[in-house]
Amino acid sequence: MDKLLQHTIIGAEFDSSDRHPPPRCHPGTRLAIVERCKVFTVQCNGEGKMRWVVGAAGVGKSAIMQIVAEEPPVDVILGASVFLSVNGRQDGRKIFTTIAYQLAAKCEVYCQFVRNQISRDPSLLRKSLPAQFQKFIVDPFVHQRLFNPSQRFLIIIDGLDECDDPLTQQELLGLISDFCIKYPSSPIVWFVASRPEPHITSFFDDVRVAPAYTKEEIKIDSDEACEDVQRYLRNELSKVKLAYPTLKHKREWPSELEFTKIATASGGLFAYASTVVRYIGDPHYRDPAAQLRRVLEVINGGSKDGVLGRDHPMAQLDALYRRILFNIPPDVMINTRKLLLIYSEYGWHRAYFRSTCNILGLTEDAAYGAVCHLHAVAKVPAPENADNEGLEFLHKSFPDFLVDFERSGFSLDFEDEANQFQAQTLFRVVEQVPDNFNDMESGEAIECGDFGYLKGGPDCCGKISLSWPGDERYQLTDDQLRLRLYSKSVDSLCYEFHPLSDLYWSMPCFHILTVRFTAPGYAFPIEELRDSAFEQFRPELKELGKFRQVPLRTLDYAAICGRVDLQFVSPIGIDTKLSDPWNPSCMHYKFGPGNGDDLQQRRGWVTSFWRYKTNPGAEVTHADIPRFNIEAGQESHWKSARKKGYRECPTCLRRFAHQFHHLRDQLATVFIDSTEMSYVEFSFVDADDGVSEWRYRFFHSGRPSCLG
Structure with a gap:
């Protein structure tokens, strides 16, 4: 023996x-x-x-x-x-x-x-x-x-x-x-x-x-597991309460709201719940109330007092997750890292697995090799389901652990790394599709979610390389997969195109969004494109000859739609009576340093108002621009616009119409995108006082008549 x-x-x-x-x-x-x-x-x-x-x-x-x-x-x-x-x-x-x-x-x-x-x-x-x-x-x-x-x-x-x-x-x-x-x-x-x-x-x-x-x-997410975890939490936290005189007298500790937050965060994962209980009742600290507050801070979005290492509320769970990551070989981790970045809260979350792997350039073998060590923390779709399912983390605690460098050591700036990597992959896919479709006369279009329709049909995506092509297991053909990759990539670029994003608020992204669409959807970033055209990218567009100077008479007032931006400037030091002072009955907001009490002495301000419909009797349809078509069932969008202060102000609309019709020979600057939407800037000096400057920016559905 x-x-x-x-x-x-x-x-x-x-x-x-x-x-x-x-x-x-x-x-x-x-x-x-x-x-x-x-x-x-x-x-x-x-x-x-x-x-x-x-x-x-x-x-x-x-x-x-x-x-x-x-x-x-x-x-x-x-x-x-x-x-x-x-x-x-x-x-x-x-x-x-x-x-x-x-x-x-x-x-x-x-x-x-x-x-x-x-x-x-x-x-x-x-x-x-x-x-x-x-x-x-x-x-x-x-x-x-x-x-x-x-x-x-x-x-x-x-x-x-x-x-x-x-x-x-x-x-x-x-x-x-x-x-x-x-x-x-x-x-x-x-x-x-x-x-x-x-x-x-x-x-x-x-x-x-x-x-x-x-x-x-x-299963973690079963009702049975969640109920068991809640029972465990109630019993163990009750023991902690009874063990401390400072808590015994309290009628309820933790509060029902605090308990619900912990139970919800735990789900059906006993490892999470037991880690929380051990931390709160740790005899080394002997301050369960303070420990509970730290746990809730982590649940609510991060510790506020810099608690790290073994003193962190999730230290024991972190050790388990670190061990899982440590077991991934370095050469495999290169691809695993890509998937963890993309499937994080800063990536695409529920994106289909095979599509994502093709966007990342991963073969089937490389993809499943990259996730083979993640089955303890993630649900990985079987190959035959990879076209309709994505990689899903089994519990929120794992992605929370990943994004915190002090806990995981995974990335010094997870959000920035994920965003940069995502941008690289998106542009890589889109750049494989030519943006000149003049030789393609199929008349087809590619749906791009809520953002509209892209030019071209299946043939236009033929040059997109597939690292994981299809076979008899998949319903999607390779051509269908390429269309999905292209549409998904442009969809993401539309979503990310805004002034707060350094990675996407760029001339390459602007170019993609203004030359590839044949019809915009209600979520198309048309306002962001207009603002960036006349602000950030104005020098580049001017140098490229993308701006046209056209008389206002070549534009149809009835075709003006959506948000109209107005900037008014009266030079400081010029004490003159304004020819058309601000009407106090206007319902929309006005911003600027000249927004004082004296309505006659406002020196400068900006505002926006909305033009929901064309004038009665005007023969203009907006079927191709559903973002602005309240008749097409976009009532919720218009309600949202009103909440933001975009009012259909009769006073400002009358003034705008008057100025538009009485300055017919005034030149306007126009940029036209591939949907035939014109972004217009129209500036002039007030003829009555000779010093005040007016500038309007608006959308015009269609090309100016002089441009055909």
Whole structure:
């Protein structure tokens, strides 16, 4: 026995001091799962005598297996329990010797059998796994029939994914499953618990293995898991309250709102909930109220007092996540990093997996190689579902951990790195599609979400390279996939085009959005494009000859639509009566330094007002510009515009119409995009006072008549 002990995994048994105190299910939780496991142990007959217990990291698999080991059903003998761990208990080559040692310690007849085998062949302790399995399991339980067939032995292997070699893991599963199928009358019932690592999942997905096992999946987002976590939190926080005199007198602690925040953040992840409880009740600090506040700060968006390292509320959970990242080889991490950046809160979230991988330039093999170490924290779509599903994190705590450099060490500025990487990939895809479609007369258009329709049809995207092309598994053809990549990329550029984004508020992005659309949608960033054309990009557009100077008479007032911006300037020091003072009945906002009490002495201001419809009787339709077409069912958009202060002000509209019609020969600056929308700037000096300057900017649906 001493020799055998030397070849075992020390401390792996369920009651080892190395694991004390072991993880246990909180009283009253996981009752249904534990009961199903016990019923299986008693009732399983025939081939299916292996139970695969599978779940994400931190979901409580080991705690469930601990209870099953401590409380086996009546007439069931716990033959052996092997709780593997990367903390020194991961040598898969010693699993069967460990099982043999524990069986020998419980059963004298088995002990004598093993002693004889080792005496006859001392090298048995160093032989291959199949050889040891034959001698320690098959021979005594099947060939020698050391035990009554009516007896039932339970063998538990927990944390199989913690075993140091994936090939060893698969070899162990192969030996056990073959045994269950070949010897269905064996008295042994096997429990194997693991995370859903790809090589383990693929093993159990093999139809040849199906007769050997049943599956118990522990889900984070199930009602059962969430209810168990809430029960655990209430009981444990109640214990903390009773342990501290300063909290005992409080009628409610934590408050129901505070508890709800913690329970919601925990979801069904026991690792999160137990980490919170340990932190709040940590006897080292002896200040649960302060610890609770820190936890809530993290839940609400980050710690405010700079708590880091082991003092951070999520320190124990962070250690688990750091270990998962550490196990990713450096050469694989290059691609894993890309996917983590893109599927973060700063990326595309729920984007389809194959489309995303093609945008990133990842092959199918590279993509699944990149996520093979993430199955403990993320749901990875199967290849046949990759066109309709994305990578999903199982619990919000993992992406929260990633974006915090002090906790994860992943990125000094996660948001900036994610945004830059996303921008690079988007521009790379779009630049593969030519923006000149004059030679394509198919008349087709590509839908681009709420932003409108892009020029061209399937042929225009033919040059987009596919790193992960399709085959018979996918419904999308390669041409359809290219269209999706192109549309998705332009859609994202439209969404990101705004003044606060240095990466997208650029001339290349402006060019893409103004030359590739054939019709804008209601969300098309037309206001941002107009403002940037006359402000940030004015010098470049002027140099490129993109501005046209046209008389106002070539524009149709009835075709003016949307928001009209007005800037009024009266030079300081000129004390003159304004020819057309601001009307106090105007309902929209006015901004500027000249916004004083004296209506006659305002020196400068800017405002915006809205023109919702054309004048009565005007024969102008806006079917091609649904952003401005209230008749087309965009009422919610117009309501939003009114809330923002964009009023259809009769006073300002009358003044605007008067000035427009009486300055017919005044030149206006016009920029025309590919949808035939004209962005117009119209400036003049007030003829009555000779000094005040007026400038209007507005949209005109259609080209000026002089330009055809």
